[in-house]
Amino acid sequence: MKPLWRLNKYLYKYKGLLLLGIVFTVISNVFVIIPAQLVRLAIDYVVESFSILKPLELGGMGEEARNIFLQFVFIFGVLILVMALLRGFFLFLIRQTIIIMSRRIEYDMKNEIFEHYQALPLSFYRKNSTGDLMARITEDVSRVRMYLGPAIMYGLNLLILFPLVISYMISVNPELTFYSLLPLPVLSLSIYFVNNLINERSEKIQRSLSGLSTFVQEAFSGIRVIKAFVREEDTARDFAKASEDYKVKSIRLTKVNALFFPIIMALVGISTIITVYVGGMQVIGGQIGYGVIAEFILYVNMLTWPVTSLGWVTSIVQRAAASQTRINEFLDQKNDILSTDNIEREISGEIHVENLSFVYPDSGIRALDQVSFEIKAGQTLGIIGTTGSGKSTIANLLMRMYDPSSGTIKIDGETIERYNLSSLRKQIGYVPQDVFLFSDSIGNNIAFGLDYPDQEKIEKAAMDADVYQNIIDFPKGFETMLGERGITLSGGQKQRVSIARAIAKEPKILILDDCLSAVDTKTENVILNALKKIMKDRTSVIISHRVSSAKLANHIIVLDDGKIVEQGNHDTLMAEKGVYAELYEKQTQAGESVEE
CATH class of the missing domain: 3.40.50.300 (P-loop containing nucleotide triphosphate hydrolases)
Structure with a gap:
């Protein structure tokens, strides 16, 4: 139960609905007990009435007496009907309070988790799959809601109904109470074990269905590739195999489900037989009336569902605790990218980077090693390098998606950590490589x-x-x-x-992270000409593996394996005849050969 303690703040928030639910549960259960007592009184009244009806008939008053007896039986019937209607009304109110409370808590939980997800850094999303994030905010929250709604509702009903009914049964006949309730603990344990089997097999079915859905999604998303490589038959065969696994697991669950109601009906039947037998012996002995047997049979049936639900509720609580543990794992994740001084001001865009090094925390890969550069406000920096040279890492660090392992980034003379995160990012325009x-x-x-x-x-x-x-x-x-x-x-x-x-x-700062990789040379030139106007008087960082994109820059740095190997403007780098000049010649020749 410890993981579920975190939910107490929600129960406290909606304590009004919870308290009303408890009051309605008590009232509802009172209207459960009264009809059973009325049935006992009615049966005893009818039995006694028949014993005095014959003498009255012999005295010529039979017709009048019969009408009076029938009127009383009718009154008993009306009272029992009224009690049933009142119980139904209060059951409706219980659902309107406790189940609505659980739905509101579910709403609050999903919002809290989603807001927490939004606040977590990019490193969190590198470590966790999207499917897992979605499962925790949907399936796990739904399981927790089952604890907050049905489990609490049936649990309260059990805690209130049991003492009320059993204490009254004992007050009427302790011996008959003992014998009539004898099979109920066995029923509860049986349901508990059957429920565990059902849950275990349901989990396997859920995983199988998830795999099946993923397979279908990939097949439809990659239908062009499947057709191009003529793999339709193989794909259909793989689907049939996955589908067969799902079918086998579903049939195994159905077999277990088939045990559920027979167990309940058998044990309730045994309890009824014991009640009739022991009660019958006591009636013969003159200890009780006929009505008591009927009353106790009704009580046994009343207690059957709460006892049955005990195993089910226990199972729900176990699953909710497991789900809440998974939810708590992510809620306990902290955002380490925080502002030290919350500076909020309009920036001009001057960037100064000194001895910047970065190691990805999840993989341990050193992406940058002692990188330093400077951009004046309104100027353009070009960052050139091959795949894996650390270009996009610089973009992520400038956006403060990560904090550097060592070194400093200053914007307008202030370290990037001092700025309010939202204020800083609002003033940076970012075009990612993956659109x-x-x-x-x-x-x-x-x-x-x-x-x-x-x-x-x-x-x-x-x-x-x-x-x-x-x-x-x-x-x-x-x-x-x-x-x-x-x-x-x-x-x-x-x-x-x-x-x-x-x-x-x-934006005051514009970062283009290899954003022209998906366009041809002609379109690239058109966009670059348009960008000349955009980048005027705006600090810009053009990250690319194409030298043509970087030609617009006032200053260019060439990265290789996380280190700066060359820097300068286009003309000086061409004159050096180093890595930059080699890349330029290769790409120019490749462009010419394509045009030919």
Whole structure:
């Protein structure tokens, strides 16, 4: 139960609903006991009535007496019906309080977890899979809700109904109480073991279904590759194999489920037989009336579901505790990227990097080693290097997605750690290498970084990124809805919409992380010419493996294995005839050969 203690703050928050639920449970159970007593009284009344009816009939008063007896039986029937209706009404109120409380807590939990996820650093997402993150905010929270709703509701019912019913049964007949309740502990233990089997097999089915869903998703996502390599039959065969595994596990669960109700009915039947037998012996002995047997049979049936639910509730609590443990693991993760002074001010964009080194904490790879450079406000820095040279790491450190292992980054003379994180990032426009567009309209994607959509800014950004004409050629223009990850657009269009999104918020610093890799040379030149206007009087960092992209920069650094091997402007680096000049010649020749 220890992992579930964290939920007490929610129970305290909604204590009003919980207390009302407890009150309604008590009242509901009172209306459960009263009908059983009425049944006993009614049966005893009928038995006694028949014993005096014959003498009255002989005296000529039989018809009148029968009518009076029937009126009393009718009154008993009406009272029992009223009690049942009142019980049903209060059961409705119990669900309206406790189940609604659990739904509200579920809502609060999901919001808390999602907000916590948003606050965690990029390193957290490198260590954990998206599927696992989603499972904890959906499936695990749902299991915890089952504890907060049905488990608490049935648990309260058990705690209130048991003392009420058993204490009353003992007051009526202790011996009959003992014999009638004898099979119930066996019932509870049986249900507990069956439930554990059901849960264990349900878990296996869930994992099998998850694997099946992943397989289908990959098959449909990669359908072009499957068709191109003529692997349809193999894929269908693999699917059939995964489907067979799911079928076998589902049948095994069905076999266990088949035990559930027979066990309940058998043990309830045994309890009823014992009650009738022992009660019958006591009736013959003159110790009790017929009505007591009927009353005790009703009590046994009343207690059957709470006892049955005991095993089920225990199982729910176990699963909720396991799920809450998983949720707590992520909630206990702390964001180590915090501001020291929370400086919030408009920056001019001067960047000074000194002896910057960085080792990825999860993999231990040294991405940067003693890197130093400086960019004046309004100037452009080009960062050139091959794949794995540490280019994108510099972008992540400038955005403060990570903190450096050693060295300092200063913006406008202040270390980056002193700035308020949100304020700093709002003033930086970032175009990532892997373009991600949301399943929304093109206009809303471009306006993503704005506090509120401004059509004029959206259109200007689209023009600057040379994507305006493409957008207005669509039938719905800026209202065109993009598919998943922007699948509606071509690679070049997605890249330019991503650039438009970065510049729409008019950032002081613009970081282009190899963002022209998906476009051809001609389109690249068009975008670069457009970027000349965008980058004017704005500090820009162009990261690329293409030398042509870096030609716009005032200063260029060449990275290799995390170290600066060359730096200078385009002309001085060409004159040095080093790594930069070699890359330029190779790429120029490759471009010419493609054009030929």
